[in-house]
Amino acid sequence: MGYEPQDDLGTPAVVSDRVVTLMIDGRAVCVPEGTSVMRAAAECGGAIPKLCATDNLEAFGSCRMCLVEIEGRKGTPASCTTPAEEGMSVHTQTARLAKLRKGVMELYISDHPLDCLTCSANNDCELQDTAAQVGLRDVRYGFEGENHLGQMPDLSNPYFLFAPDKCIACSRCVRACDEVQGTFALTIEGRGFGSKVSAGQADDDFLGSECVSCGACVQACPTSALMEKSVKQLGKPERSVITTCGYCGVGCTFRAEMKGDQLVRMVPWKDGKANRGHSCVKGRFAWGYANHKDRVRSPMIRESIDQPWREVGWDEALGFAAGRLNAIREEHGARALGGITSSRCTNEETFLVQKLVRAGFGSNNVDTCARVCHSPTGYGLKTTFGTSAGTQDFDSVMDSDVILVIGANPTDAHPVFASRMKRRSRQGAKLIVIDPRRIDLVRSPHVEAAHHLPLRPGTNVAVLTAMAHVIVTEGLADTAFIGERCEVDAYQDWARFVSDAKHAPETLEPVTGVRADELRAAARLFATGGNSAIYYGLGVTEHSQGSSTVMAIANLAMATGNIGRRGVGVNPLRGQNNVQGACDMGSFPHELSGYRHISDADTRALFEDDWGVALDPDPGLRINNMIDAALDGSFRAIYIQGEDILQSDPNTQHVAAGLAAMDCVIVHDLFLNETANYAHVFLPGSTFLEKDGTFTNAERRIQPVRRVMDPANAPDGDGLEDWQVTQALANALGLDWNYTHASEILDEIARLTPTFAGVSWDRLDREASLQWPVNEAHPDGSPTMHVDGFVRGKGLFVVTDYVPTDERTGPRFPLLLTTGRILSQYNVGAQTRRTANTLWHECDELEMHPVDAENRGLSDGDWTRLASRTGETTLRVKITDRVAPGVVYTTFHHPETQANVVTTEYSDWATNCPEYKVTAVQVTPSNGPTGWQEDYAELSARARRIAPAEPAE
Amino acid sequence: MDIERLHYMANQIAANFAVQGEDSAIAATAAHITSFWDPRMKSQIIKSERSGLSPIAAAAVASLG
Incomplete structure (x- = not known):
């Protein structure tokens, strides 16, 4: 494949059962009802000039380049915001339109540096292309008037730059941040001629802002105002290859844009069904480890x-x-x-x-x-459904009405899918978050979970059983689904078990720490809110009851009939790519x-x-x-x-x-x-x-x-x-x-x-992709599983007793440590620590509630000693009310911290998946590294010695 | 392998099946060990002194031997 940008049809595709036929410049074209005139024109081979429109963002209608004439209508409406209608006759190239477009373009160019030959977007610039399309030959106004030229670029982000003098204020970057990524980090500050793209407040730069460096704005920018530094350095790529990201389990597909053997940039592929043209800071930018000096380039023995x-x-x-x-x-x-x-x-x-x-x-x-x-996922879903896999495709979430997230932090660990979840949430779907921490899906700009159940780590099974109790005892179970699709005897055993008063939310509140009324409301919403889908992660599996929790999740989905169609299902969010x-x-x-x-x-x-x-x-x-x-x-x-x-x-x-x-x-x-x-x-x-x-x-x-x-x-x-x-x-x-x-x-x-x-x-x-099973029964693959019946035949309800972990807090170890991942780093960090992503996360930190910190005399950034029955390490403390009192949290991205020195050997009863999420610990002030850390650093240096090569004779 | 560790694992499996009732839990525990344990782990627990096992785990291990 050569290097050409992917086709851009101007506005997003529309799904509709009804098709309309219209004439564009004398060519008949049929499109789904609701499609814009701009897209209809592109689909029949036309190219209406545009600047503020791009097909992964909603139409905005600000640039005035895409004007058209429509027979029987007055004026020259913008084609991006005008829906195609049956029988419409559109003219996209007339003398009147040419004059209008040229006039608008002239104004844009009068305030744009004409350094095309030395610009990093040279020959890959929509402004340049559009100027060519409209045939602009001179600028009557001159270049001496008030302008935006000569403004200093913002180089703070390690991967891309913002050059305000190249900006045409089309708002594509702001809209990409809002609509595609869902972070709302960017805005247009000022008004009229003073309008300027800004990352937060006027004195914020990109790195210091809320920007998560997903690259959506860079991809959306029609000029070089937002541009990858690698393109500025290396020039335009010459070829591209479609491949799949090697980071998390979302499996984004990218165009690897190459120049010889040199990777210039990774650009999310719009046709990728997992990511639909979106990316995160890891897949988009953190690939420099491939050429890092630490790469071992020879086999070695000793x-x-x-x-x-x-x-x-x-x-x-x-x-x-x-x-x-x-x-x-x-x-x-x-x-x-x-x-x-x-x-x-x-x-x-x-x-x-x-x-x-x-x-x-x-x-x-x-x-x-x-x-x-995810070994408990294997055991739990195989037992209940008959096979070990998530039941949906990612697109399914766009049909969900209620999204229950338990033990997962998608905005950090599965960011591209989290953006889909947030988009669906903005469309009205309700979120239920079950997590000890106040993760971003609980509350962040334009996201507000309907219910957050901040449970005590290790009590997942008790919380899910209490939800089941509410559903069964309040008559909210989907008995028709259960009767038709599940083993009824097993359901009745399970229903009897969960109905016992000892599983009522009020009884379990002292165990789980979750308010009973909030839990009841969440259970009712899940059972009655329409299509309810469950997404879960390692906060479910990495417990001594991991397999029980997976089965409890499956029970909940079956009891409410939320299996076998779009918008519902049970979905493990896998940590790694494969x-x-x-x-x-x-x-x-x-x-x-x-x-x-x-x-x-x-x-x-x-x-x-x-x-x-x-x-x-x-x-x-x-x-x-x-x-x-x-x-x-x-x-x-x-x-x-x-x-x-x-x-x-x-x-x-x-x-x-x-x-x-x-x-x-x-x-x-x-x-x-x-x-x-x-x-x-x-x-x-x-x-x-x-x-x-x-x-x-x-x-x-x-x-x-x-x-x-x-x-x-x-x-x-x-x-x-x-x-x-x-x-x-x-x-x-x-x-x-x-x-x-x-x-x-x-x-x-x-x-x-x-x-x-x-x-x-x-x-x-x-x-490009296939979803297994792909066989005689499912020749085109399987976006949704268990549609007409479960893989095992009938769905199996399994009674999941709450057997608490043996890891208990006490006077010596009064706090519960739970662990997780952060957006910019990936697991043990072998890859991301060897990229500029370290700018966002130089070291592992220990999150602690202000009350616990005050009791220990700790201030933000202090060195602390984190000790469990297994071992101890030191790291710096970060004081935050994201964690509840009694709970501390850290990541495990850095070998100097060795967070797993403190985690225990307790593990899931069925699969031996380690219980990373619950360790009883004590935290005290510290002066610096522990003896283990110092010894290990020395051993590590010794063990990595490479003997000098013998000189050739 | 450390026999205490194997006993702990067997007891943990038994504790999670206990809710099914004794007979069923014994059978389920035995089936689980058969399905997921390596032969050296099985033979070691079968040969072990079983006082460290819960009644369900002990009965399950006895049924394997």
């Missing part, structure tokens, strides 16, 4: 972890790894070996790692980072791809025939079991692709001890991460920009990832995509794999996985 690394070629590294793996298997058996797949890697890469473990190592000891985030895919691909130790249990002989036979090996019929170890087993010597070797378990898993010191006990730790990653401090083999990885494959987002949407540059993980063109590295390791073990492209692995996945039967690289290339 005999033991106290030695420095030695850079070697691929063959030597893989031979060394294979030698160790074979020796361990010989001495201790196949079950001493295992691997971890990555939710950041592609489906194809994930599938190959689990294949390597099962078919190559000979064990089922394969797990994935979903263990520590959590859904990693789970789908058979990354869990008990199941093969498509969620089929390893003990099922027929399924196993399918894989055994295809792979030509016998598979172990027993489930393998989970990540945390692997660490436990390492400490008793029965688990000795691990291949970890794209996960930093030392930083991301709970109880860091326990994980460190487990890794240190192993004979062979192979880390396959972009950087020498924290886990690599304990590794013997380091295999450098490739970024999502350097490989072909597919990611599957939170809505089950499979989307292509395309290689836009060569892998930088080895010099001289020897770089390998991650699946190629896994294949090379397999072949070093004697497996004889011969895939030549990721598409061949996808073919194998489709052959062996019924829900992927209709998926292929060629089809994805044609159709």
